[in-house]
Amino acid sequence: xxxxxxxxxxxxxxxxxxxxxxxxxxxxxxxxxxxxxxxxxxxxxxxxxxxxxxxxxxxxxxxxxxxxxxxxxxxxxxxxxxxxxxxxxxxxxxxxxxxxxxxxxxxxxxxxxxxxxxxxxxxxxxxxxxxxxxxxxxxxxxxxxxxxxxxxxxxxxxxxxxxxxxxxxxxxxxxxxxxxxxxxxxxxxxxxxxxxxxxxxxxxxxxxxxxxxxxxxxxxxxxxxxxxxxxxxxxxxxxxxxxxxxxxxxxxxxxxxxxxxxxxxxxxxxxxxxxxxxxxxxxxxxxxxxxxxxxxxxxxxxxxxxxxxxxxxxxxxxxxxxxxxxxxxxxxxxxxxxxxxxxxxxxxxxxxxxxxxxxxxxxxxxxxxxxxxxxxxxxxxxxxxxxxxxxxxxxxxxxxxxxxxxxxxxxxxxxxxxxxxx
Ligand SMILES: [Zn+2]
Numbered sequence: 001x002x003x004x005x006x007x008x009x010x011x012x013x014x015x016x017x018x019x020x021x022x023x024x025x026x027x028x029x030x031x032x033x034x035x036x037x038x039x040x041x042x043x044x045x046x047x048x049x050x051x052x053x054x055x056x057x058x059x060x061x062x063x064x065x066x067x068x069x070x071x072x073x074x075x076x077x078x079x080x081x082x083x084x085x086x087x088x089x090x091x092x093x094x095x096x097x098x099x100x101x102x103x104x105x106x107x108x109x110x111x112x113x114x115x116x117x118x119x120x121x122x123x124x125x126x127x128x129x130x131x132x133x134x135x136x137x138x139x140x141x142x143x144x145x146x147x148x149x150x151x152x153x154x155x156x157x158x159x160x161x162x163x164x165x166x167x168x169x170x171x172x173x174x175x176x177x178x179x180x181x182x183x184x185x186x187x188x189x190x191x192x193x194x195x196x197x198x199x200x201x202x203x204x205x206x207x208x209x210x211x212x213x214x215x216x217x218x219x220x221x222x223x224x225x226x227x228x229x230x231x232x233x234x235x236x237x238x239x240x241x242x243x244x245x246x247x248x249x250x251x252x253x254x255x256x257x258x259x260x261x262x263x264x265x266x267x268x269x270x271x272x273x274x275x276x277x278x279x280x281x282x283x284x285x286x287x288x289x290x291x292x293x294x295x296x297x298x299x300x301x302x303x304x305x306x307x308x309x310x311x312x313x314x315x316x317x318x319x320x321x322x323x324x325x326x327x328x329x330x331x332x333x334x335x336x337x338x339x340x341x342x343x344x345x346x347x348x349x350x351x352x353x354x355x356x357x358x359x360x361x362x363x364x365x366x367x368x369x370x371x372x373x374x375x376x377x378x379x380x381x382x383x384x385x386x387x388x389x390x391x392x393x394x395x396x397x398x399x400x401x402x403x404x405x406x407x408x409x410x411x412x413x414x415x416x417x418x419x420x421x422x
Pocket of ligand 1: 088133
């Protein structure tokens with residue numbers, strides 16, 4: 001059944017959000033699509049445009065030493081601690097228009113509405129347009145949010161892109177003052193009341209349940225592994241099946257075992273997206289096989305247990321097939337739970353708009369993973385067509401954009417800056 005009251009109070013504001021997202025998508029390295037990597041000239045142009053829109057909406061805007069655009073909307077008196085809103089304006093290669101940018105443009109629309117109504121709250125609001133969420137250009141990610149949270153390692157300045165350009169040099173080209181001591185970019189304790197991000201869902205749940213928005217419970221923790229199976233090469237015509245130690249067959253069985261365990265575990269996903277066999281010839285039994293394994297869950301405990309189960313199964317499969325298996329962890333990030341008082345408040349705002357509150361985890365990473373070191377975090381997801389993201393086919397409706405802005409405005413108007421510990 002369609003939800004009642006899912007139309008925005010302000011259709012013009014929703015249309016403006018959509019046209020700005022179209023306009024922002026034109027700042028692209030790729031003339032036929034959208035590619036906007038961290039600290040490129042296109043990123044700078046987009047950052048300047050976002051800063052201009054922030055100023056138009058009544059915020060004081062600046063670009064900080066790591067390329068974040070930060071706009072501040074003072075509260076009832078200057079200098080109050082701030083509730084932080086925002087998302088990222090960098091993209092993957094051949095991206096969609098909504099991942100990241102929506103959260104920035106929608107937040108600007110919300111503040112514009114407060115400003116037009118002459119509303120000043122008993123806290124300040126800052127909108128941040130982060131520049132390095134996707135982590136495509138440099139072998140680092142979340143540089144902007146880590147800097148604001150005070151957890152950025154200065155060694156990232158020496159990271160280089162595929163053309164050998166260092167992050168330090170790229171910051172200079174970007175026109176950012178840069179930094180040697182990232183701690184100086186961080187918020188002071190007590191100055192950040194919380195971080196709330198609007199983002200497209202990047203999954204199919206809200207669409208399947210006919211809901212325009214949903215409240216995020218946690219950003220899933222994730223680990224990536226590189227798994228290497230070693231067997232014995234042999235001639236594909238002469239070695240009988242029973243006498244083989246086929247590394248690729250062992251790897252295949254392991255991948256299916258990981259899939260089975262993930263399917264049987266609530267709130268867990270496991271994915272193999274890469275595999276390679278060696279020597280890699282049509283008539284040679286594989287001596288080696290290497291594959292990736294990405295495991296995610298909103299619960300670190302569930303992920304740890306499932307990882308142990310999967311690796312025990314890998315060892316058993318390897319032994320049974322007379323092969324060996326080596327597992328290396330290449331990346332790990334703990335889950336970032338959203339703060340109860342913020343998710344409850346978002347849920348109340350959703351309910352006040354006549355929408356059934358739906359809580360769901362975020363399987364993808366976001367700047368909240370870094371911001372949680374600074375302050376409590378929350379996220380509101382907006383339905384996206386087919387659950388598709390990181391793809392030019394990414395799509396949201398004007399009506400849903402309007403609902404998300406309405407919910408955000410309502411959330412801001414009800415937000416209690418006194419540490420609402422609950
Ligand atoms: Zn994103």
